[in-house]
Amino acid sequence: MRTTVGIIGAGPAGLLLARLLHRTGIDCVVLESRTRAYVERRQRAGMLEQGTVDALRECGAGGRLDAEGMVHHGIELRFEGERHHIDFPGLTGGRTVTIYAQTEIVKDLVALQLADGPTLLFEAEALAVEGPETASPVVRFAHEGNERTLRCDWVVGCDGGHGVARAAFPAGTGRSYAYDHPYSWLGVLADVPPSCEELVYARGTTGFALHSMRSPSVSRLYLQVPNGTDAGDWPDERIWDELAARFEVAGDWRLERGPVTAKSVTPMRSWVHEPMRHGRLLLAGDAAHIVPPTGAKGLNLAVSDVRILARAFAGLHRTGSTELLDRYSRTALERVWQATRFSYDMTRMLHAHPHEDAFERRLQLARLRRITESRSAAAELAANYTGLPLAPRPREAAESRR
Template identity: 80%
Template sequence: MRTTVGIIGGGPAGLLLARLLHRTGVDCVVLEARTREYVEQRQRAGMLEQGTVDALHEAGAAERLHAEGLIHQGIELRFDRERHHIDFPTLTGGRTVTIYAQTEIVKDLVALQLAEGPRLLFEAEALAIEKPDSESPVVRFRHEGREQTLACDWVVGCDGFHGIARDTFPDTLGRTYERDYPYSWLGILADVAPSCEELIYARGQGGFALHSMRSPHVSRLYLQVPNGTDTEDWSDDRIWDELADRFAIDADWTLRRGPITAKSVTPMRSFVHEPMRYGRLLLAGDAAHIVPPTGAKGLNLAVSDVRVLARAFAELRRTKSEQLLDSYSDMCLARVWQATRFSYDMTKMLHAQPDRDVFENRLQLARLRRIAASRHAAAELAANYTGLPLLM
């Protein structure tokens, strides 16, 4: 098999890149190790920056997003039993965010790709990337019970944190920076209408809580829990009681409760790999960087990587220039580090410290009060949350 761009990973980053390349006439093949059903059912992020919405529109994959996505004008911060609204359009010159589940994005992209191309292979496990520093890299993969090869001009690793692409980098070239956090998120999906019109970020006595949603009828909520937490230790009633306690304010507001359909525990980590290119192998999304979900940046960072790559490959096809590809790593890492900083700051500000450090507790409250009282501080949060501009 032969193609111009071999894409490893059929998550949102790989699928979106394939669609954008296809629409500019660049040939590509996507290899996805899992089944279609598995890929379309993975529960992930759902908050989209405007740049992500724009990218889906460019890919011709925004029809259902525009019909079903929930546009949010801001977020609400809760602490000390108070509520404070952060108005995004007022603070950013009109920018908003959109709630649309990653599972739905993947379904939209898969349906388009299977109907119109380019080629997408499920249950195609990438085994190795050979000669990535040559002009003709090769991906060895297993599909339909036999080993095959995909010869490429370029390879893009969109295969996540545990994929093979990043491990292909020589130890002498790659360097990683990481931080593990001393807490996790217990996340639930519930068949109940959201109790809010916009996301609530709460810092309660028991720790952090987030109220999000997937649709007007499905709520997505999270609780800060200790690392190593087992979902079996948290009954439905215990979860709802703890959520109600952390969201509590001195005002007339009630948390709606309903049947919980899914529970999961997510560890918190910051991770950045530098560089994001080795020869003709490029990394995008979780293969290169991971942020804690507090800042809602993971999916959006992957999409910004893909937008840069799509434009770089389009320029290469049009002008034979590799200038954008040569600057890809530096350009993306500048944005990655800003998003990493923002996600770290949000995480540290909103989560209770396991060691119950009283001094740190007072600093967290001071940061929150600064945002609530200062337009400048609120505008800084709003600008980062809605998405920094893509510099090309």
């Protein structure tokens, strides 16, 4: 097989990049090791920045998103028994976020790809990326019982932190930075309408809790738990009791309870790999970076990576110049590190550290007070949460310097 851009991984990053390239007239092939049913069931984040919503609309995947997505105009911070609303549009000039499950994004993008897009192969496991330093790198993959090759002009790895793309970087050509937080999240899905209109971030006396949602009838909730926690050690009643205690505020608010349909424990980790390019092999999404979910940046960072890549490939297609591709790693990493910083700060501000003392707790409360009492501090949180802008297009940048 032969293509211009070989894409490894059919998560949101790989599928969105394929759609954006297709609309620009650039040929590509997407290889996905799992079945279609598996990738369309895979539960992940569902909070979309304004830029992510714009990108999905741009590639033609905005129909169900606009009809079913839940637009949120802010978040609520809870601590010391108090409720504080952070007004995103009022602080950012109109920006909002949207709740729309990643499983639905994948379904929409897969349907578009199979209807009129370039090749998308399921159960096609990438085995290796060979010759990334050459002008024609090759992806070896297994499909339908045979080993095959995909010869490309460029390869984009959207296959996560344990995929073959990052493994193809020779030793000494990159460096990883990591921080493991000393706690995890116990996440539950429950068949009960959300008890709030927007996301609630709570810093309770025994730790952090988050109230989110997947739809008007399904709630998604999280509890801070020690690392190594077994979800089986948390019966439903214990989960609901602990959530109610951490969300407790003065007034008549009440946490609605219902059947828990899924439980899982997620370690909290920050990880960034530099650079995001080696030769003609480029990384995007979880293949290059992972952030704790506190700031809801994981999916949105993956989307910003592929938006930058799509612009770069469009520039190459239009002018023959690799200038934007040569700058891809540096441009993407600037945004990655800002999102990593924001996610780290949100995590440290809202979670109870296992070994924290009274001094650290007072600092956390001071940070929260600063946000709720200072418009400039609240605006900084809102700007990061709704999504920092991408770097300007080359023409826009040139005009801004005049």
